[in-house]
Amino acid sequence: VLEVFRCDGVxxxxxxVARLVIEAERSLHHPLLHIECHGSETAGxxxxxxxxxxxxxxxxxxxxxxxxxxxxxxVVVAACWGGSAIDGVNLTQPAPCFALIGPSHGxxxxxxxxxxxxxxxxxxxxxxxxxxxxxxxxxxxxxVGGFLVVSMREWFMRVVVGYLNN
Numbered sequence: 561v562l563e564v565f566r567c568d569g570v571x572x573x574x575x576x577v578a579r580l581v582i583e584a585e586r587s588l589h590h591p592l593l594h595i596e597c598h599g600s601e602t603a604g605x606x607x608x609x610x611x612x613x614x615x616x617x618x619x620x621x622x623x624x625x626x627x628x629x630x631x632x633x634x635v636v637v638a639a640c641w642g643g644s645a646i647d648g649v650n651l652t653q654p655a656p657c658f659a660l661i662g663p664s665h666g667x668x669x670x671x672x673x674x675x676x677x678x679x680x681x682x683x684x685x686x687x688x689x690x691x692x693x694x695x696x697x698x699x700x701x702x703x704v705g706g707f708l709v710v711s712m713r714e715w716f717m718r719v720v721v722g723y724l725n726n
Contacts, residue, residue, distance in 0.1 A: 562684075569609040570617075577621050581628045590632035590658075592683065593625070599639030599662075604648075615648030619656035626657050637662035638672055643708030651719055655712040661697065665705030675700035675707065 565576045573595075580591065598606040604614040613621070626633040635657045637645050642662025649656060663672065675697055682693035697707045 569611040584628035592634045596638040599641040601641040619648040622656040633657040640666040659711045
């Protein structure tokens with residue numbers, strides 16, 4: 561099932577996610593949430609009305625949806641610096657998603673479109689993000705940086721290894 565929601569600001573985004581939580585609690589669907597707007601490495605996401613949701617706040621908004629999907633939420637942040645959303649994950653809180661996908665840097669809209677088009681074609685044909693689709697996205701040619709695809713398990717292991725090495 562493909563649903564498209566439009567929101568102009570943080571308040572609308574929160575409402576949409578709250579509705580998705582209710583839907584997820586009623587079904588066995590594991591959604592792939594695609595968020596598309598402007599992004600900043602440090603500030604977070606900027607919506608059409610100029611309101612901003614920080615990376616930390618974004619993770620807090622997503623957390624109940626991930627719980628409702630039994631920790632199966634995949635999030636694609638289709639925005640400049642979308643991969644920076646990983647910086648909002650808090651080790652002391654439940655995981656906000658199963659996996660996070662987003663660009664590591666700023667990018668041109670055509671780069672974003674071209675890379676995600678191939679990814680979503682594969683996802684819609686086989687109904688799940690396959691290793692092939694993810695690898696294609698990771699290897700997408702971007703002028704600067706690339707796409708980050710990080711599972712919360714992988715993120716947690718990086719944190720633990722970093723802690724043990726320091």
